[in-house]
């Protein structure tokens with residue numbers, strides 16, 4: 001295939017979860033050149049997944065919060081492949097923590113991975129997309145970007161910010177035929193919930209039955225785990241959706257990627273706000289036990 005007709009697709013966080021499923025889905029596409037990126041410590045996972053480097057598949061380290069790493073990678077793609085045609089901003093983390101247990105540094109880290117890094121990548125790929133008068137920026141977002149849940153406040157803050165910036169960008173770059181889209185995902189059937197990072201305080205509190213917030217963590221953790229295990233949407237299904245978004249001529253600003261994303265969006269839009277918040281609060285798992293003694297202990 002003539003390299004000049006192949007589109008260059010850059011995927012962040014491609015060595016695990018949804019990113020890996022997208023990478024595997026697109027591997028057989030001869031019309032695409034894939035730049036699969038992972039944090040340096042996770043690059044070896046490509047080998048485990050049977051993904052090898054070739055003319056059509058580049059494997060590169062990318063820590064999305066590292067400015068020079070971002071700049072060097074995009075510069076290399078511009079000089080060797082004439083720029084990125086499709087940016088898939090997939091990498092993300094989800095701190096499990098109540099707001100009181102997130103330090104400023106941890107909040108900045110959450111925002112750096114899910115918001116600042118992806119937006120900086122978009123800024124870097126835009127000049128060549130504008131020159132070509134074509135491009136797609138696919139931002140993997142979340143139900144957490146349209147509604148907030150307890151113990152996920154920092155995550156929601158990052159995805160709300162990501163949604164806001166992406167929406168502005170959608171209007172700004174339309175004159176150059178650049179399409180920006182947010183793929184809003186709800187619960188995905190995966191083990192991602194087993195590896196969520198905790199903050200320093202939330203880790204201690206979630207292991208201490210005498211902590212005032214212990215029940216918040218205890219109930220939300222099993223609630224989220226059981227929803228993820230029962231989800232009808234697999235990472236492979238999300239990957240098929242992403243492939244369609246890459247292929248379609250026109251993509252909407254927001255794409256609901258799971259049935260629960262459709263449902264929560266509908267609830268948010270149609271229910272009067274006080275009723276919506278009342279309903280959500282009263283349906284939180286074992287809400288009556290939250291914040292109740294016995295605590296404190298070990299004095």
Ligand SMILES: NC(=O)c1ccc[n+]([C@@H]2O[C@H](COP(=O)([O-])OP(=O)(O)OC[C@H]3O[C@@H](n4cnc5c(N)ncnc54)[C@H](OP(=O)(O)O)[C@@H]3O)[C@@H](O)[C@H]2O)c1
Nearest residue numbers: 013016017018039042063064090091092142185187188192
């Ligand atoms: N799973 C769900 O239910 C769900 C629901 C809604 C939205 N989402 C969104 O879907 C996306 C993918 O999530 P997932 O479920 O596939 O999670 P995952 O299995 O934890 O994968 C996340 C990927 O992001 C990478 N990553 C994390 N921090 C990074 C950094 N600083 N720089 C570069 N890469 C980094 C991870 O690399 P390492 O393995 O090296 O850490 C990993 O490859 C995220 O944006 C997430 O918010 C997921």
